[in-house]
Amino acid sequence: MKDSEFLRAERVPMTKQDVRLVILDRLALQGARCMVDIGAGSGSVAIEAALRHPALSVIAIEKNPAALELIANNADRLGCRDQLTIIDAYAPCPLEVMADAIFIGGSGGNLCELIDWSLARLQPGGQLVMSFILQGNLTTALAHLRQCEVTAPECTQLQISQLTSLGEGEYFKPNNPVFVIACQRALVSSAGIEEVVDDCTI
Template sequence: MKDNVFLRGQKVPMTKEPVRLLALERLELASAEHLIDIGAGTGSVALEAAMRYPALQVTAIERNPAALSLIGENRLRLGCENVTVIAGTAPLALALKADAIFIGGSGGQLAALIDWALERLHPGGRLVLTFILLNNFSEALACLQTRAVAAMTCEQLQFSTLTTLGSGHYFKPNNPTYLISCYKEGSDV
């Protein structure tokens, strides 16, 4: 889905289309029943996943009131009845188990969120995290190296968009994004 499909707010983050595409690929949702999106922002990951996989149940967790409003509006506009939005700060009490978890925002509690996510994933479940801050990437990598995860991959993504400048064009760069994906140990993956 193109980024312009989503209503946006000035201070509400959104996982951009090229990063979202790779994150959704790494989540391996074709056979999943439940996805949890932590730090959902505008809801772009949760909503695109819900639209691609209508049988998928999606839980989007967000703490920012402006973001919650945007997720709600985007959910209604796109007709994603399979998305449940939870207003709160993860880690939070949640009895649900998931086949895949996406962490797009950590709120400064990265290690606690990783542990929380791994507790909620079924064995063999997928965990995907994205960051724009190098220190958050480094913290997540160090944390995951001491947890029961398998097949961890890390990628730095840098995308640029062709933009007009006067009578010419240039590629306007977006922030580099770091993406980590892995499986929770406990089954053949």
């Protein structure tokens, strides 16, 4: 989807098109039933996931009032509101759901707690994907994941540049670098017991 298809608002972040493509690929949503988007912003990741996968139930967690309104408006306009549950809260928050995939797009300064909370709500083998623009958050996340029961994290740095006019010529205007981390919750716990959960309703 092009970024121009989404309504925008001042001070409400949006994950851009090229970065969304990588995030959605890492979320591996084929066959997934439930996805959670933490710090959903404009809702671009949650909504594109819903549109790509009509059987997917998507939960968008956000606290910014302007963003909450924008997510609902974008979902209404693009025809996926029935797939979307919007929660007005800071994560970690109560959530009686086991998800197949979780995306952390905003951490609010409690990244390690969010990772632990997300892994506790992921099905065994479920995908955890995070994106950052701050090197410090990348370092913190990688260090914390080494202590968690996850597969070896896959980490990608994206440096996207767009062809832009300048006077009579053109140049590639760079966007901020974005780091994307992806891993899976372990299928087997440290006790060696395989976990199976079959609940994805809210």
